[in-house]
Amino acid sequence: MDRPHMPFTILVTAPKLARAGAELLEQAGCDTLYLPDAQDPSALGRILAAEPVDAVISRTAVITAADLAACPTLRIVCKHGVGVSNIDVEAATQRGIPVCVTPGANAQSVAEMTWGLLFAAARRIPWMDAELRANRWSRAQDGLELQGRTLGLVGFGEVGQRVARVALALGMPVVTTDPGLRAVPADLGAVRLLPTVDEVVRAADVLSLHVPLNAATRGLMDARRIAQMRPGSILINTARGEVVDELALIDALRSGQLFAAGLDTMAVEPLPPDSPLLAVPSVVLSPHVGGSTPAALAAMARGAAQTVLAALRHGQIDPAHCVNPQVLSSFSQRALP
Structure with a gap:
């Protein structure tokens, strides 16, 4: 069953998200939270423990097993890009949380x-x-x-x-x-x-x-x-x-x-x-900016927003864009109670 009008809480692990993605979240009525300091190792866990976050759009901040465990409402993590080395994918898999990427965007x-x-x-x-x-x-x-x-x-x-x-x-x-x-x-x-x-x-x-x-x-x-x-x-x-x-x-x-x-x-x-x-x-x-032109940032933001909205609204995730597809068999029922 679809829930297209459900308000969702989305956490972006950076101080901002390109307008192409932020506008999609706004239009969907999401409560979008931002991580003010990606270099503070405890900031992400504090927000996840305090807020009913449904989805994380992951930039460069490290997402640990403890971070994931701190947020029982978390349903999906989507990388703003393709490299997921900053995400504890094994811990996410153990908790049944899909970790997705935005391939080709940058x-x-x-x-x-x-x-x-x-x-x-x-x-x-x-x-x-x-x-x-x-x-x-x-x-x-x-x-x-x-x-x-x-x-x-x-x-x-x-x-x-x-x-x-x-x-x-x-x-x-x-x-x-x-x-x-x-x-x-x-x-x-x-x-x-x-x-x-x-x-x-x-x-x-x-x-x-x-x-x-x-x-x-x-x-x-x-x-x-x-x-x-x-x-x-x-x-x-x-x-x-x-x-x-x-x-x-x-x-x-x-x-x-x-x-x-x-x-x-x-x-x-x-x-x-x-x-x-x-x-x-x-x-x-150069300081890890290969995928950080305005056009690429917009495409990654748009792709990440579309991914989390499709997952949360309709339980739809492209297996080709999911790095732990073994969790997808149970995701739809859990995402759409």
Whole structure:
């Protein structure tokens, strides 16, 4: 049975939500709460314990098992994006709470950031910019042209496929691996699908990471794999910082084995002021904003709002957008008492 007019309490784990999503919640008559300080580890639990929250739209704040247990009314958690490493999915599953994502909403934004980091790293643009601002006419003339160099993509979902299309247009051969992929899309037939990460690592002049953070990908690019990368190659990470062994990466950059790296995400965020990454001029850094253009933020907010409203009003959840679909068999009855 549908309950389209039921007022719901929605908690956004950030100080704000893009208007595209906030307006949908307002139009549905929801009481929308916001987390004033996502860096306060106890703030989320306090709100969940005090308010009858029906759904959480998750940004970057960590959602623990204790947070979930504090709110008996909670029915669904939807990630504003696709990475759920900040959510205790196992605890949610034990409580029968679906954890959903908004796939594809920020794919174009992340793909473009990937190329921004790659161009900047390959041509040493940030270093030259800093030199000019220091009144030094330092002309880096050792930049790498990308045409003809092989791009390796670890992960070939929405983002990886968009990155591949640009690479092919630039004249770069592309190889990829993805455990969930049996064949590449027809329009990307020039992309070679390889069976293992190691084969992609060894084949690539530029290696770009597009995987979620989970038990299989944590530390994926460890010292052994980084040592397998071609001399003078480039590593780009717009996935999750914990996928890369940062100390091994720094060693490879300092030794000259790697030409450069571009990182939109780090193992510890915000990046500590004493991070050794800051002392390596061949690393291009950005503060985890690959999916944070206004267009992407609007699409993620809209998608998250639509997901929680469909779930709460009608008990409808797309299994393809749920990271713990085993809870869905009992969700409808529980969501619509």
